[in-house]
Amino acid sequence: MSESFLLKAENLSQKFSGTTIFKDVNLYLAEGELICLLGVSGAGKTTLFNVLSGLQMPRSGHVFLREKEITGEAGHLAYMLQKDLLLPYRTVLDNAALPLLIHGETKAHAREKAAAFFPEFGVSGTENKWPSQLSGGMRQRVALLRTYLSSEGAALLDEPFSALDTITKSAIHHWYLNVMEKIKLSTLFITHDINEAILLSDRIYILSGTPSTITAQIKITQSRPRSSDFPLTSTFLDYKKQILSLLKLNGAS
């Protein structure tokens, strides 16, 4: 492959007080791609994200965004957590516009720019509400919009939907696939939910072992847009079997 990658991590390792969390992690993210990082709890997924986003300095290795090194530099990659972390004292619109304000845009301009995306993200009409007036699913949508507005083209999502109940979750998956068709946000997605990984991603990295590292990579070739029946097909189940056996082989459970 000769194309240049949007985001690339080379030989990342992290160690805390003698314990190696992960080592020799190599991964890349191409423009417009949606990648899942799948691993059991405790595999160091969140630590890896902290390193990628620049919140932590890795023990060794490098992170590049469009060929430019950003190792240990925060502010380049958008980061979204399981908690929506909307600020209760800002209206929904002002929450979404916050990253633009931080990057130095004027209040009026930031609001205008953020408001333009409300229909696309399915949150029209909530602009002047307080976050406490929204349901969990709606809050997560606003959080994703905020993430999108703070990204320089790539976003890290750390189990963004895992706090939602099953029904809301499947609705938001459907919504998410739709939004992604339109905005093409290049995304690296952490999850421990195998179904979620197969349904949403173009590629899946399996993170396992102690200390963990990327042990396998699976390409999901199912075309997009994916229908909500995709999880019921035999192709889906084949992927699932493959992933389960990979996780087992590597002694994760």
Next chain:
Amino acid sequence: MHKKWTNITNKLASPLLLILLILLWQAAVDLRWIPRYLLPSPTDVIAAFFSDFSNLMAQAGFTLQETFLGMLIGVCLAFLTAVAMDRFEFFYHAFYPILVITQTIPTIAIAPLLLIWMGFGIAPKVVLVVIVCYFPISVSLLDGFRSVDPDTVRLMKTMGSSRLQIFRYVKFPASLSRFFAGLRISTTYAMVSAVVAEWLGGTNGLGVYMTRVRKAYAYNNMFAVILLTSIISLLLMKAVDLLQKFCMPWEKSEKQFSKTN
């Protein structure tokens, strides 16, 4: 229906009890259980309140001026201290014990000293109010700054925000509800402290006037001053509540939402 009734009786209980106590007081004086020169009846107090009204208002003006000035200075100092303690761990360790000590100083004991040092003017009264306000406000602000979810700070950092931006967009607004709780406590103390400082010496103010009428054995006037002091304190607390509602419009909707859910 039953619930509604208990609600109404709960709300009425306190005013009813108050009215009952006032009636009892009136009866005790009118029936001469207690001599009138020792304890004026409620009607005497109200009569004194109105006949002396313009003078009372003038005196209250002085006391309120001291209270407001002291609170303003107290809030500013508390804010600076809280910001410094939040920003520098060293400041926190150095200042926190001193803050606690300022709270243990009995105001009654320090007020005469302030008077000796600063004279009979407005200064010692203001300083006493500052001392009284400083602790609850600085501690509540500091708690507010520190109550922020570390994940929120993490998220702000990934957006590339500076320390100042984190303070402005997250820490400061997050501290508001605790700040107002501290302010409400300080308001009640502040007014009373100004009155106490005036007792000990001065030319104007409710405390000075209170001492004067006490020495003249005009207890009806004295009770009128006490009545006015508590009315003003209540109004000040109400003003703090209104200010809070104005500054924190999101709180109202939070309450409504949790009720409907």
